[in-house]
Amino acid sequence: KIYLTAKQQQPLSPDSKPVQNEKKQLQKLTGKKVNYKVEKQTYHLTTDNVITSATYKNGQYHFNTAVIDKKIKQINKKQATLGKAFKFKTPDGKEITTTRDGSYGWKISAERAGKSLANAIAEGKSSVNAKADIYGIGYNRRGTGYGVTENDGIGNTYAVISIADQHAWFYKNGKCVDDVDVVTGKMSNKADQTPKGVWYIMYKQSPSVLKGTSDNGSKYSSKVQYWAQFTDSGCGFHDASWRHNWSKTAYLNDGSNGCANMHPSDAGEAYNSLEVNEPVIIY
Template sequence: MFKGSIFDEVIKIKRKKILIAVIIGIIGIFVGSSYTYYRMTHFNKNVEINGINVGGLNKKQATKKLKSKSVSNDVYLNNKLFYSGKKTVSGFSSQDQPKIQKLLKKQWTFWPSKKSVSYKAIPSKMGNYRQREIRNAVAEKLKSENEKREKAVDAKAVLRDGKVGVDKAQKGNQYDIALILKSFNKQKYEQNVYLKSKIAQPLSAKSKTVKHEKKMLEKLLAKKVEYTVQNTKYDFDAKQVLNEATYANGNYQISQTGINKKIDEINKAQATLGKSINFKTHAGKSVTVASGGTYGWAIKNSDAIARIISAFKKNSTTTQLNAKSDIYGTGYLTYGTGYDNTTNEGIGNSYAEVSISDQHLWIYKDGKEVVSTNVVTGKTSTNEDTPKGLWYVMYKESPSVLKGSESGSENYSVKVNYWAQFTNSGCGFHDASWRTNWASNAYLNDGSGGCVNTPVSQMKSVYDNLSQAEAVVVY
């Protein structure tokens, strides 16, 4: 009996212990499950979403808090207020709970964590005020600030006077706006924007870009343009005529100075426009014909330079050009006259010769005299002399009505059968049926208003043997 009682008592104690352990286990499981559930449905203490602390909140509470918060939209540069924006709504709504749930799972840790963690979430109703207005305003303000700062100068390869070298980079203190705005773009949904200044750095002399520039300039240095003017060829060697050149963005920038100088030298040596000439008259006498007339040609520097620079930019080592495309003239024919004439001081062998002292006209074709006639030129007593110089036949017209003014006749209008103008002022050859005085001294007091009056009987032959652009020599 005694022994059985003791045994029973032991059994009772064991059963109590088991029961207690089971109860404790059940409580532990419940507490553990509750804790786990809480941990899985609530954010850790120092978790932020778009700069707003959501620590200890579940997804619904966090969404509500995010929704209720306004966005300040202030922009700080190096922790100093740089631009003050207006407040806007956060843009969060109940539609954003799935996003918050994803972040909740992402931040979960088995044990509570005090680690600061920041997440970004795109609000479903986010406006574009920050990216459109504030970003543009910040960019403009940075540009304005840069105007007060020194700009960095990139290193660059330069061809100067036949040699290729590299100009060193120079540092500045202007903001690198693109880099700063890149940081701005990463903070679209934060309460405020915090930026750090980034200084624009110049291109280094050791950069691939500068090395490529140098290589391209060395290729340019080996090029040559052969420029033919009439029968003479001129070599535009890059080493000699390119005072300065650079290469950037796939294109050469070439100074015009050296090329322009050489074109000037060619014009001085060969061009005929506006120059005086030594002319051999019908009688074999040599006379100087004054400069300033319209006959002749010259190379137009701007056209020639453009073509020569374009030739240097081509891949060819040597490019051949003819100057004929670059010439110009004055008067009616602006493309120049006499370029193809390389004999007889540039007027060739087909021309008209007018002697004021002899009051006579000769016309030559291919070196042979085809017309010879007396004429009456402009009236000397009233300073209406036919202008001396080297001119050309601008145009011909048959019949024609001549209108103008002269001494004794303010305005006249007269019909002629043949007309060939050779000066800008309106002087030309024409028949003069009204003229009765054809004396050799008529021009002194009874001359024309400046034209070369030609007898009616001779004018058709004169007209037929005059050709547009051919020289008219008056001396």
């Protein structure tokens, strides 16, 4: 037999010191204002716009910020560039609208924004920059192009590939610094076609080894001197010393597996013209 001594614990009264302290800390949040800066735009928010509910325990705030989700959705619709169709002037002067496909761009995470703004209110900060709250896709999950507002968000440093012209141009601060003929993905096989849209240079490597599977199922491993990847699926700029067909129609039936093949004599200068995270417009 085990005999236990009964003990009773009463809930804290509203007037108790711990409860009064929690009440005091929570009251500090009410009626506050914070500016949310998204690129060149500033949004004026209050506690009610940011914090749905809050608790204070063991010296720390815990927030529910679901109320901010709708506002962040509105801001993303107005300003975010991830998944956007960009208006773009091609090297030959034509105005086009790109497809919505691609990895270039940024969006604001409502969850991150909620935490940033709620913490700012708690700490008495007057403003928050959205840069810390953005995300992207592809190699750089923190987003690309935030703060770039020129040229519909593409900026003035970028690479362009014209599938029809089988040519690539490389721009630096608005000036074309190099251009080369390319052979893009094989049009006769949809899986090999170079994807249109706005991507970005994920990383550069020189030299490099390209590994993959050919259309017939065989594995390949090809050494290249220059490699700059721009899609998750493995498309990029590279020299192709093994290629013999450099005609303007090669891409129709004798193209690459999706990459932009460059002649070895052209590849070095083109590679050096590229910057990590810069946009690659393919149309």
